[in-house]
Amino acid sequence: MSAGAVLGWLVLAALAPGAAHLRAGWRKTGLVLISCYAAGLLALLAVWLMNDLGNLAGSLTESSWLTSIMIGSGVLAAAWFALIVHSFVVLRPGRLPQAGQILTGTVAGLLAVVTVVPFGYVGQLAWTSQKTFEGIFAPPEGDDSPAVADPKPEDPWAGRGRVNILLLGGDADDHRSGVRTDSMNLASIDVKSGNTVLFSLPRNLEDVRFRPGTPMAKRFPTGFRLPPDPGGGRSDLLNSVWEYADAHPEIFGGRQHQGPKVLMDTIGYTLGVKVDWYALVNMWGFARLIDAIGGVTITVERDVVFGKYNEGLVKAGTRKLKGADAMWYARSRTYSDDYTRMRRQRCVLGAILTQADPATVLTRFNQIALATKELIRTDIPRPMLRHLVPLALKVKNAKVSSVQFVPPLINTGYPDWDKIRDISGKAIRDSATTSPAVAATASPSPTKPAKKKKQQQPEGNDPTKGLTEGCGAL
Known part of the structure; x- marks a missing residue:
């Protein structure tokens, strides 16, 4: 041979x-x-x-x-x-x-x-x-934590038709005590179809109401209101609820670290749903995740200026942005406002959902795993992960719509809480159907009930939109 x-x-x-x-x-x-x-x-x-x-x-x-x-x-x-x-x-x-x-x-x-x-x-x-x-997915700190729950394989959702996960972007760093949740989105997911509604709540929502009978409701029976800060700012907006609850354990009988639980319950009460779990993402650590998947392609509709002295610039145009530029695009308020920033954040989330395909995740798994471990904090139980992964794959191919509670739909200084719950309920009911998502520019439904509901909202201002609707228009 x-x-x-x-x-x-x-x-x-x-x-x-x-x-x-x-x-x-x-x-x-x-x-x-x-x-x-x-x-x-x-x-x-x-x-x-x-x-x-x-x-x-x-x-x-x-x-x-x-x-x-x-x-x-x-x-x-x-x-x-x-x-x-x-x-x-x-x-x-x-x-x-x-x-x-x-x-x-x-x-x-x-x-x-x-x-x-x-x-x-x-x-x-x-x-x-x-x-x-x-x-x-760290072990729970106490026996009363929902993370000890052991889902049953035959019905991991315990009969629920939807799962509600609060997605938070925090700005905690070495130079700031506490956590301020400047980005708050609730993902309400239909467990059968994967159809999802992403509710975006503005950070500057005032007079936040707490669920009756809770310690925070007893402390603030007419809404979350504190004296102005020495500099004239406010520390009683929605993005301060977590931080305030953590800083005042005496309200909860001395129990520590009640911030996540209080914010989940507060947002759930605001929207009229039960929040199951939360995931807190360090907003600047999120940039590392974007780098780990190789960047995201985004159409920047106009120049976005950032930096303490306006020295940074994300130029208008369609290009693949690295993590830092993508985060500045999502977070900058220079020559802009909170509501425009919320829209840009939605565009970044939509780009990640669309572009982070299984092949990309597999080929860059080590980088993604390292970035994810460093930037996420959550109370999702480890046993539930087995069921959430296939649900996440459903979401990627399902109908994903978005509702942003921003002016003129909602006055953040004087919120109409009943209107917020009505809009949330309708969006969830619409999401449960298998018909295509209704965009803001779509024709209204020909049925009489739909026309009556339309009369409750400003003309041509349907609050339910596609996740990436309005993104990419130069």
Whole structure:
């Protein structure tokens, strides 16, 4: 057998274990290896066909699965390494000339190492995932935390038709105490269809009402109102609720860290829904996530100025923005206002949802995992992650609409709380249908009830819009 033939059979053995053994006359060994390999491939195919992508992805978030993958990757790496070495030996390269022996031995060694790399990579992905999930989905601090809940596989949503997750952008850093939630969006998701409504609440909502009977409602029976700050600013807006609750544990009988729970309950009461969980994102850490997925392509409708001395500029035009520029585009209020900023934030969220496809996530997994671990804080229970992953995949391909409670729809200084709840309820009911989302410029429904509801809102100002509607128009 020539050196070329030995190398050819070695490569074939790496792809089809047992091929080299059959060629060398090790018939039983070769048949056993090929049979085991074929059985393994059939088992993987059966798992793939019997489960959809969402369920498989959800299962891979469980600690037991990740541990099994790490162990299995190590075992398979060692087995494949041994397979290449033994295949080389049974092909009897000693009968080759010295130059052929050196060549085939060198290539066989390299091939043995190369075959280990994919298994090592899979094991490393599993290890990174495990550490990331452990860092984000920390164990609950108290027994009364909802994170101790153990969802039932047959009905993980406990009979609920929708899941409501509060998405918060915080501005905490080393130079500021407490957390101010300057970006507040509630994602209300239909668990069957994935249809989602994203409710955006302005940071400067005044006289916030608290659910009757709660400690905050007893402290502020007519709404959240404090004396003005020494500099004339206000610390009693919606974005200060978390910070205020954390700073005054005496309101809650001495219990610490009540900010997240209070804000969830407050926004849920404002919108007329029950908030299940929250996820707090460090807004500037979010830039690292955008960099991790390779940036986002956004059409900047006009120049956005930023910086303490207006020294920064995100130029108008369509381009792929890096994390820092994308965040400045989303957060800058220079020559602008909170409501324009909210729209730009919605555009960035829409761009990420559209452009962060599974292939991108897989190829940049390590960078994404590291960025995610550093920027997210949440009370979502780890057991729920298995069910939330397939739900997130549904959302990506479902109807996603947006409602922003900004002027002229809502006067942030004197909010109409009943109107906010009515709009929220209608948007959720509309989202539950399978018909296409109704954009702000769409024709009104021909039915009489719809026309009556339209009369409650300003002409041509339907508050429910597509998530990326209004984005990208120069």
